[in-house]
Amino acid sequence: MSAAEGAAGANPANPERLRERLRDLLGVDRWVEANFPAVAPSAEEEVVKLLQSYPGEIMVIGQGTSFPSEFTPPSDALILLTSRLVEHFSYSAEDQVVEISAGWSLAEARSRLSSVGVVVPALERFPNGTIGGRLAGISSRHTGGRDGWTQSLLGITVATPDGEKLQFGGRCIKDVAGYDLRHIFTGSRGNLGVILKAIFRCRPQSEWAAYGYPVSTPRPAGRISPVLRKLLDPKGRMRSGV
Numbered sequence: 236m237s238a239a240e241g242a243a244g245a246n247p248a249n250p251e252r253l254r255e256r257l258r259d260l261l262g263v264d265r266w267v268e269a270n271f272p273a274v275a276p277s278a279e280e281e282v283v284k285l286l287q288s289y290p291g292e293i294m295v296i297g298q299g300t301s302f303p304s305e306f307t308p309p310s311d312a313l314i315l316l317t318s319r320l321v322e323h324f325s326y327s328a329e330d331q332v333v334e335i336s337a338g339w340s341l342a343e344a345r346s347r348l349s350s351v352g353v354v355v356p357a358l359e360r361f362p363n364g365t366i367g368g369r370l371a372g373i374s375s376r377h378t379g380g381r382d383g384w385t386q387s388l389l390g391i392t393v394a395t396p397d398g399e400k401l402q403f404g405g406r407c408i409k410d411v412a413g414y415d416l417r418h419i420f421t422g423s424r425g426n427l428g429v430i431l432k433a434i435f436r437c438r439p440q441s442e443w444a445a446y447g448y449p450v451s452t453p454r455p456a457g458r459i460s461p462v463l464r465k466l467l468d469p470k471g472r473m474r475s476g477v
């Protein structure tokens with residue numbers, strides 16, 4: 236289906252029709268039964284296809300832990316739930332690096348890492364949420380010390396609002412050549428696109444126990460550069476609820 240065909244009938248006000256359109260587009264039904272239009276893609280390529288072809292506004296939600304309890308998802312935007320984006324989880328003991336899809340819950344990711352004796356300090360602070368939500372929801376940058384975000388986050392893969400898949404950084408510090416764009420999406424609150432997966436440097440648990448939380452530098456919530464936003468989302472399709 237072309238983008239134009241995809242646009243026809245892709246109206247959140249007509250959920251049944253929208254569900255059909257999205258099923259045709261993705262080749263599989265990812266609709267979630269709810270009081271609002273929602274899909275839960277389970278592969279990066281499904282997110283990419285969705286962003287390339289769905290013309291309306293999209294709001295990304297992980298576990299929703301940072302939304303206020305009175306929050307009601309809008310009925311005029313498509314909710315993209317990331318909780319089924321769990322394609323990748325690979326830990327390399329040799330490099331002490333882990334690559335994790337955005338939908339993994341922090342609790343499950345921590346428990347898996349703990350079973351091999353390591354932690355990602357920057358992921359320790361909040362008990363709930365997803366990897367993607369943690370990155371997009373950061374409200375303070377843990378810049379201090381070797382375990383701050385700058386050190387912890389080695390790479391990030393994202394889908395832009397137009398459905399372009401981009402990777403910044405990689406498994407080694409030296410993969411970050413030229414402009415270091417890894418951190419553009421941290422704290423982006425779903426405004427700049429969808430975080431698909433991230434690569435983190437791990438630390439031995441024994442070392443971490445003696446080390447404590449990284450130092451944090453407060454950063455005003457939800458402040459995204461208007462220039463950056465215009466550049467990445469010229470049509471203003473990504474809507475943030477928080």
Ligand SMILES: Cc1cc2nc3c(=O)[nH]c(=O)nc-3n(C[C@H](O)[C@H](O)[C@H](O)COP(=O)(O)OP(=O)(O)OC[C@H]3O[C@@H](n4cnc5c(N)ncnc54)[C@H](O)[C@@H]3O)c2cc1C
Nearest residue numbers: 297298299300301361364365367368369371372424425430
């Ligand atoms: C305003 C606010 C209040 C918070 N309060 C608490 C608290 O009381 N207790 C606590 O433990 N933690 C709190 N946190 C931290 C938050 O729970 C963690 O950051 C958590 O990991 C979020 O994960 P989530 O999956 O629930 O994200 P969500 O709450 O679902 O989303 C957080 C933000 O990130 C965006 N987002 C989610 N996933 C993606 C993705 N894959 N790509 C792009 N954007 C994405 C959403 O659109 C939203 O703007 C708060 C964060 C914020 C921003």
